[in-house]
Amino acid sequence: MTGAPYDDGKPLSDAVNSLSILLTEGRYARAEEPGALVQLENDLDAAQRLYRTDRTRQTIEVLPNLIRRIHGAVRELSGDDKAHAYTLLTSAYVLAEWSVRRTGHLMLALPALDLADGYAPSSDDPTYGAFSALARARVLTHFGESEVAGQLIDSAIATADSSTAGMVLAGYSHLAGAINEARQLNYPGAVAHVGAARELSTYTGETDLYMTAFGPLNVEIHAHAVELESGDPNKAAIDGAKLAHDRDAPPTRIAHHWQDNARAWLMAGKTDKALTALNKARVAAPQQTRLHPAVRETLHGIAIAEKRRTETLTGFAAWLGTSV
Structure with a gap:
């Protein structure tokens, strides 16, 4: 319906094709020589940094080989090392799901979720099972299936303990719950989730544990x-336009905020401020901004509301690869 996935201006098809083959192989994935377990962990950290710094296309490029190597480690190792390899494998498939969803390849998200769910019980980190379920809840919210999404979110909150990891899990779950309730127009329920997350954040501070930001x-x-x-x-x-953040804040998170702020300004009838917010999103995370369907929807809404086309509007549309 939205026309996604879009072209980000550089070749993405080869990387997506390699990941598609891997996901289709599923639990029968062809393994490759893994190398040292610590190197696999470092390479996964590097892939996660690519994703967090708005280089999702590059994340998709490196994931197939990395995941095949982790499969190799799972098949070669035993004991605690094998369990840790399963943790890396679960995390890598969660990262694959996030990456394909961000780039608009939603049908690839489903096998990635199934594989993450399948490998999580063998992990040496029990929290990963809940995070895999939360990834599924986010997709269900996107598709409008709020009831099952809510059940998964509530289950994740119930399993969280009082450790730092548990508080991060609970806080992240409450944020997912807030959006899920907001999409159902349950404003009090959404606000309650935000309040619970806000309280937990006073204990955790800023953290990117489990890639939660x-x-x-x-x-x-x-x-x-x-x-x-x-x-x-x-x-x-109005309130969103006042957002202040440190320079090291995740650029994709900041860009998504400005995408939402642009939509809010459009709904408030302030098209000039909506376009300003879109340009802030572009500065923060250009690749994500270019690929996100909501950006195109907001831009076309601005074009409909404005009586004449400004150079700024047409220039942004040209950069986006669309017309107004």
Whole structure:
């Protein structure tokens, strides 16, 4: 319906094809020589940094070989090392799901989720099972299946303990729950989830444990998103425009906020401010901004609302690869 996946201006088809083959192989994946377990862990960390710094295309490029090597480690190792290899494998498939969803290849998200769910019980980190379920809940929210998504989110919250990892899991789950409730227009329920996450963030501070980017900043970003989805879009626009963050804040998280802020300004009837917010998203994370369907929807909404085409509007459309 949205026209996604879009072209980010550089070849993506070969990388997606390699990942598609791997996901189709599923549990029968062809393994490759793994090398040292510590090197696999370092390479996975590097792939996660690519994703977090708005280089999702590059993440997809490196994942197939990395995952095949981790499969090799799972088949060669035993004991605690094997369990840790399963943790890396689960994490890699979760990263694959995030990457294909961000680039609009939603049908690839489903086998990636199934594989993450399948390998999580063999992991040496029991928390990964809950994070895999949360990834599925986010996709279900996207498709509008809020009931099952809510069940998965509530289950993740119930399994969280009082450790730092447990508080991050619970906080991240509450943020997922906030969006899930907001999409159902359950504003009080969404606000309650944000409040619970905000309290947990006072204990965890800013952290990217499990690639969550959880902390006070992400809580406030979700608070603005809840206001946009089920509260007052004008309030979301005005308050969201005041967002302040450190220079080391995850650029993709910041860009997504400005995408939402642009939509809020459009709903508030301020097309000039909506376009300003889109340009802030472009500066923060250009690849993500170019690939996200909501950006095109907002841009076309601005074009419909404006009586004449400005150079700024047509210039942004040209960069995006569309017309207005």
